Amino acid sequence: MPIETPDRIAFLTRIHxxxxxxxxxxxxxAEGLDERSFRAGEEIIKEGEAGNCSYLIYSGKVRVTRKGQEKPLAxxxxxxYVGEESVLAKRRRRTATVTAVEDTLTLALTREYFRQLLKEAPALRANFVVTANSHRLARRIHFKWLQPDEVIYYLARKHPIMLVRAVAVPVLLGLLAAIVMFASYWNSLQWSKLAxxxxxxxxxxxxxIAALWGLWRWIDWGNDYYIVTDRRVLWLEKVVGIYDxxxxxxxxxVQRINVQTDLTGQILDYGNLIVRTIVGSTLTLQNxxxxxxxxxxxxxxxxxxKETxxxxxxEEMRKALSERLVPGQAPRPKPILGIVAKQQGKKKDYYKSQRSIINLFRMRFEQFTTVTYRKHIFVLFAQTWKAALVMFLLVGILLFEVLTDASFFAALFTSLTGEMLVALWVxxxxxxxxxxxxEYIDWSNDIFQVTPDQILDIDKTPLGLVTSDIASLDNILSIEYKRIGILELLFNYGTVYITVGGGKQMAFEDVFNPSAVQEDIERRRLERVVKRDEQRVNEERENIADWFAAYYHHERGFRTEEEKPDETKKEDAPDGGETQGMM
Incomplete structure (x- = not known):
């Protein structure tokens, strides 16, 4: 049976x-879409073939695969929807194979009809371009932290104008350097000097310096991503080797979504996306x-x-009622109250996530659900500059000894032989x-961590003595941060103070970007509150199901008791009639 136009419109209004x-x-x-149905196992799109239409999945399920990759892409x-790139450009080859997992009904939008629609609704192009760019970028990048079957629907970097702004100063500096070099060379020619x-x-x-600076800014721009999957909204920010x-x-x-743009943003079509959540936190996707x-x-x-x-x-309520009302249905095990003995596990290794070359100097990094912070890199410099200066002087003396005839060490230690001087230098x-x-290990081992249920302040001396301070997120009363002095303001580091129950105060000292650390802790705390609320709702649902079941069984028993006298009368009535007849 064909899909009616009102049903098509209702379907289309839900798609961005x-x-x-x-x-x-x-x-x-709606009127220009072609209905196309596919049976389970039938190919809808084949990788490598030329495409001329996009498919909107009206019902059913499909799997996206690509040659050379064992696991499905999505x-x-x-x-x-699939195949949106084919309606934007001619001769676009399909980049993946799409196969129906079950009987699937689609609405096909051809390239020819899409071009006709653009005359009446030019805004359609921007909508399709956003999706096509996201899929194109997602094909080149793989994120290890994605959950199984999690699908990326949106992936983008900041607007290109941000890259232009980032490299503007390095480019101008490079042009200035080129002018100086050209002027110097021209001056040497004027005076007939070869050197x-x-x-x-x-x-x-x-x-x-300008080239390296510009390269750094370009890499920094390219490492920031905004992502929307079927489960969450994310902002990835990374500074190579330092911050993640x-x-x-x-x-x-998500509670609501706002868009903020200024005059330049309105002209160049960029702005900030502000995502506010029900727990009160805010995620801002900038530019x-x-x-x-x-x-x-x-x-x-x-x-x-929300619909899901x-x-x-x-479904959970239906299952809960079914377990209590349907005979023979095995009930789900209820949580055990009280103290449960647990087997002694391995001692937790708090430093496992930082044993990696890429994490040698990072001030923030994540592993699974744990966020780890170190003190600012400036603190490392303050701890190690004396030792670094000694090594630098020793290397300088060695180069001086090799490149000149003078002997600095021999002048200081006249009684030592050459071999002894080398041994002394080593x-x-x-x-x-x-x-x-x-000093580096001492800096590296002083870490602060935020997990889904607690915060930790851990310090380990290079000789192995570990001290830790742990507090539950449930006990946090207040969070504040301070940046004191010109250095902390200039290098953007400070101390985050966390007050917990009992008047205890923990301090994440000298962390980079303390406002972001404060937001991380607060967001985790609010997520913890939401989980507790969800657990309470689940318990209330179980209680309601118990009440319904108790009422059902009570009502059923009451009706049974009421029906018993009527059945007795019906059984006694024939006997009475026979007795009267015999009399």
Missing amino acids: LFHDLNEDQFNAV TLVAGD VGGSWFAGLAIGV SRQEASLSG VDRPYQAAALIEEHWKRS SHKMQE LLFVGAFFWWLY
């Missing part, structure tokens, strides 16, 4: 690709390209997540190196 269309435009889109359901002056080498040094942050909000916990299209995408999957959550709650250098290493 058709965001901001009016009623006439929705009618035009499993898509009703409301999802260039010191200004040329100064310009070269400035140019190298992942802020996220569950889609089911997003095409922010209104991105907001519509988040809103679509937010609503889908509502259906799951209904001994001093090794001692300075181990001094530096001791």
Whole structure:
């Protein structure tokens, strides 16, 4: 049976690709879509073939695969879509194979009809471009922290204008260096000198610094990602070798989404997406390209997540009632109250996540659900500069000895032979190196951690003495941070103070970006509160199911008691009639 136009429109209004269309435009889109059905196991799209249409999944389920990859890329359901790149450009080859997992009904949008629609609704192009760019970027990047079957729907970097701003100063500095080098070279030609002056080498040094600076800013821009999956919204921020942050909000916990743009953002089509959650936290996606299209995408999957959550709650209630009312249904085990003895596990290794080359100097990194902070890199410099200076002086003396005829060590130690001087230099250098290493390990082992249920302040001396201070997130009363002095303001580090029950105060000292650390702790605390509330709701649902079951059994027993006298009368009535007849 064909899908009626009103049903098509109702389906299209839930998909962000058709965001901001009016009623006439929705009618035009709905009437031009072709219904195409596929049986389970049938290929909808084949990798490598030329495509000319996009498919909207009206019902059913499909699997996306690619050659050379064992695991499926994604499993898509009703409301999802595939092949959107084919309607944007000609001769676009399919980048993956899409196969129906079960009988699937789709609505196909051809490239020819899409071009006709753009004349009446030009906003459609921006909606499709956002999705196509996300899928194109997702094909090149793999995130290890994604959960099984988690699907990425949106993946983007900051607007390109942010890259232009980031590299503007290095580019200008590089141009200045080029001018200095050219002027120095031209001056040498004017005076018939073959050798260039010191200004040329100064310009070269400035140019190298500008190039490295610009490369750093480009890499820094490229390491920030905004992601929307079928479960959460994320902001990944990374500074190579120094800082690694992942802020996220569950889609089911989103309360509202706002878009903020200034005049420049309105002209260049970028702005900030502000995602507010039911726990009171805020996730800000800064300088997003095409922010209104991105907001519509988040809103679509937010609503889908709410519908899924509502259906799951209904299913849980149905199961709870079924277990109590249907005879022979095995009840689910209830949680055991009281103290439960646990087997003694292995001693927890708090430093496991930092035993990696890429984490040698990182001030923030994550492993699974644990966020680890170190003190600022400036604190490391303050602890190690003396040892580093000694090593630098020793290397300088060695180079001076090798490149010149003078002998600094021989002048100081006239009674020592050459072999003894070499041994002395090695001994001093090794001692300075181990001094530096001791200070580094002392800095590296002083860590602060935030887990889903507690905060930890852990310090381990290089000789192995470990001290730790632990507090539950449930006991946190207040969180504040302070940056005192010009150095802390200049290098953006400070101390986060956490007050817990009993008047106890913990301090995350000298951490980078203390405001972000404060937000991390507060967000984890609020998530903990939400989980407790969800647990309470589950307990209330179980209690309600128990009450319904008790009422049902009581009502059934009461009716049985009422029906017994009637059955007795019916059984006695024939006997009485026979007795009267015999009389």
